[in-house]
Amino acid sequence: MSDLPTSDAPLSIGTRGSPLALAQAHETRDRLAAAFDLPQAAFHIEIIKTTGDRVLDRPLSEIGGKGLFTREIEDALLDGSIDIAVHSMKDMPTLQPDGLTIDTYLPREDVRDAFVTLTGVALADMPQGAVVGSSSLRRRAQIAVRRPDVKLVEFRGNVQTRMAKLRDGVADATFLAMAGLNRLGLTDVPRHATDPADMLPAVAQGAIGIERRADDTRMAELLSAIHDRDTGLRLACERAFLLTLDGSCETPIAGLAELDGDRLRFRGEILRPDGSDVLTVAGDCPAMEGAALGYAMAENLLARAPAGFFDWRA
Numbered sequence: 001m002s003d004l005p006t007s008d009a010p011l012s013i014g015t016r017g018s019p020l021a022l023a024q025a026h027e028t029r030d031r032l033a034a035a036f037d038l039p040q041a042a043f044h045i046e047i048i049k050t051t052g053d054r055v056l057d058r059p060l061s062e063i064g065g066k067g068l069f070t071r072e073i074e075d076a077l078l079d080g081s082i083d084i085a086v087h088s089m090k091d092m093p094t095l096q097p098d099g100l101t102i103d104t105y106l107p108r109e110d111v112r113d114a115f116v117t118l119t120g121v122a123l124a125d126m127p128q129g130a131v132v133g134s135s136s137l138r139r140r141a142q143i144a145v146r147r148p149d150v151k152l153v154e155f156r157g158n159v160q161t162r163m164a165k166l167r168d169g170v171a172d173a174t175f176l177a178m179a180g181l182n183r184l185g186l187t188d189v190p191r192h193a194t195d196p197a198d199m200l201p202a203v204a205q206g207a208i209g210i211e212r213r214a215d216d217t218r219m220a221e222l223l224s225a226i227h228d229r230d231t232g233l234r235l236a237c238e239r240a241f242l243l244t245l246d247g248s249c250e251t252p253i254a255g256l257a258e259l260d261g262d263r264l265r266f267r268g269e270i271l272r273p274d275g276s277d278v279l280t281v282a283g284d285c286p287a288m289e290g291a292a293l294g295y296a297m298a299e300n301l302l303a304r305a306p307a308g309f310f311d312w313r314a
């Protein structure tokens with residue numbers, strides 16, 4: 001391997017500064033260090049504040065716009081001040097700006113949503129009229145479908161803030177990604193992992209992707225050493241599904257592709273935000289053909305969606 005990073009010329013890893021983002025950047029650094037037998041000093045972690053980090057008082061769906069958590073980081077890649085950027089793929093826009101690419105994925109964490117309370121019960125066991133805090137359009141719609149009696153309140157913030165809100169009685173429960181809890185080592189947070197067969201996660205949930213300049217062949221070569229092929233195959237399908245639906249809406253979307261031998265099996269759904277309608281789709285394909293399947297699954301939903309399905313915001 002030519003041209004490995006050194007402590008004099010470290011590889012610069014761009015990331016947001018949240019505890020979860022830092023854990024993901026450290027995992028990326030540690031995997032690269034292990035793959036090439038490099039010291040930590042051969043890497044530099046560059047923390048970059050994004051619009052999504054600055055605006056804390058409004059639901060993200062209200063701020064709107066693409067790339068709330070990514071624009072400033074992508075600018076740093078484009079101007080050469082960092083070499084790679086580590087992202088939660090769940091938060092990534094489906095298309096990257098000209099000149100950038102994501103083709104490296106770390107092994108995927110748990111894809112499930114965790115239903116978090118002070119006691120660890122499931123959503124189905126919550127009392128009538130319980131209050132659930134979530135600012136995710138998808139989770140809110142999925143809760144409304146399952147428990148129309150539940151009262152939904154907006155809820156943002158990191159795990160500690162959310163647990164404090166539960167203790168203060170602001171809400172009885174919230175949803176968090178199992179992946180985040182696991183990556184932060186938060187084993188003591190009472191949670192009930194929801195089976196994806198009961199509630200589909202967000203597209204790309206639990207996946208970390210690494211972005212680089214498209215023409216940076218040195219980084220391409222380095223990153224190929226830590227790429228997880230299975231995650232890449234699953235994400236190709238899920239991201240094609242999202243991309244195809246994306247143009248039309250800010251509609252709640254869920255989807256999950258899983259490998260079964262040499263087959264990829266996908267399930268997806270779109271919902272009305274109030275939970276009054278859910279359309280689901282499922283299919284499978286050879287593992288290498290996930291992008292075509294994701295596209296076809298989305299086209300299927302678009303063809304079946306009743307008039308006005310995507311117009312809820314108007």
Ligand SMILES: NCc1[nH]cc(CCC(=O)O)c1CC(=O)O
Nearest residue numbers: 088090176177179180205206207
């Ligand atoms: N939207 C925020 C976000 N982006 C990624 C994760 C969790 C980790 C992951 O899914 O990879 C979270 C927090 C959450 O949903 O609980």
